Amino acid sequence: MTDLSAFPITGRWPAAHPDRLQLYSFPTPNGVKVSIALEETGVPYEAHTVAITKNETWTPEFLALNPNGKIPAIIDPDGPGGKPLALFESGAILVYLADKTGKLVPSDPALRYETIQWVFFQMGHIGPMFGQLGFFYKFAGKDIEDKRPLERYVNEVKRLLGVLETRLDGRDWIMGDDYTIADISMMGWVRGLVQFYEAGDIVGYDELSRVPAWLERCLARPAVERGLQIPPRG
Structure with a gap:
């Protein structure tokens, strides 16, 4: 089983399925970009609600993943080279998911x-x-x-x-x-x-x-x- 304990955010939002991509988000225009892309590509993932209405993005655990304190952010246990990869910024995550799956972006x-x-x-x-x-x-x-x-x-x-x-x-x-x-x-x-x-x-x-x-x-x-x-x- 994949060990994600090196990421402090998993202490506050534990991964029930650590072998799946972990999504930390909230259904805002920026947040849903990643959930939609995940649904479109079929990448197995586990979603965690980070309540921006309760300032949960400013907790030490979330800031350890995204120092800018904004959703969405991800941890992919199967990143480049098979190693876990943490990413924030919705645009960067969209490009990453497209490149990872070969979907939602032209090959040319x-x-x-x-x-x-x-x-x-x-x-x-x-x-x-x-x-x-x-x-x-x-x-x-x-x-x-x-x-x-x-x-x-x-x-x-x-x-x-x-x-x-x-x-x-x-x-x-x-x-x-x-x-x-x-x-x-x-x-x-x-x-x-x-x-x-x-x-x-x-x-x-x-x-x-x-x-x-x-x-x-x-x-x-x-x-x-x-x-x-x-x-x-x-």
């Missing part, structure tokens, strides 16, 4: 890098900007008298949705005919924008055609339906 080197380019686009733009919009529109930021921050993020989210709308012209998926980690990286954030943040109206979401249709295709996938609920909120 140029197309592979193009796919990763779009994952980085999500990491650098879609996630941070959509998250800031959510703060200033739905959460504490809405009480700030100065509305210029909200306007800034509304305009930037509109621009980013326009980038996606243009990219999806003549394409079912971000990379064309093939569903990839690029789609997985973005779908949770677009879903969160319209469902959780309820910000569709202020960013003109209903004026788009390709992005909403793409999101419907994403959400119709059985692995996505499952992954969106993993791990349970507890």
Whole structure:
């Protein structure tokens, strides 16, 4: 049996199946990227709920795995060379799972890098900007008298949705005919924008055609339906 005792996080979230990939996460737009990818690829895994609402990412055990204190993070007992590998950052984990399984990324080197380019686009733009919009529109930021921050993020989210709308012209998926980690990286954030943040109206979401249709295709996938609920909120 695989011994994961060298990882302090397993003391707080014990592994019932240490031979399986261990996922430490919460069902946020960033968290569900990894659970969806795991469901899509079929990699055996065990999910642990790290309650961000209870600040569990700031415990010493979690920080030993991710010093940045953010979900998701993984330990793969069958990492490179058969040795356990710990990883954080959802984009890095998506690339790792795609490379590990040979799924969700094109085999052609140029197309592979193009796919990763779009994952980085999500990491650098879609996630941070959509998250800031959510703060200033739905959460504490809405009480700030100065509305210029909200306007800034509304305009930037509109621009980013326009980038996606243009990219999806003549394409079912971000990379064309093939569903990839690029789609997985973005779908949770677009879903969160319209469902959780309820910000569709202020960013003109209903004026788009390709992005909403793409999101419907994403959400119709059985692995996505499952992954969106993993791990349970507890």
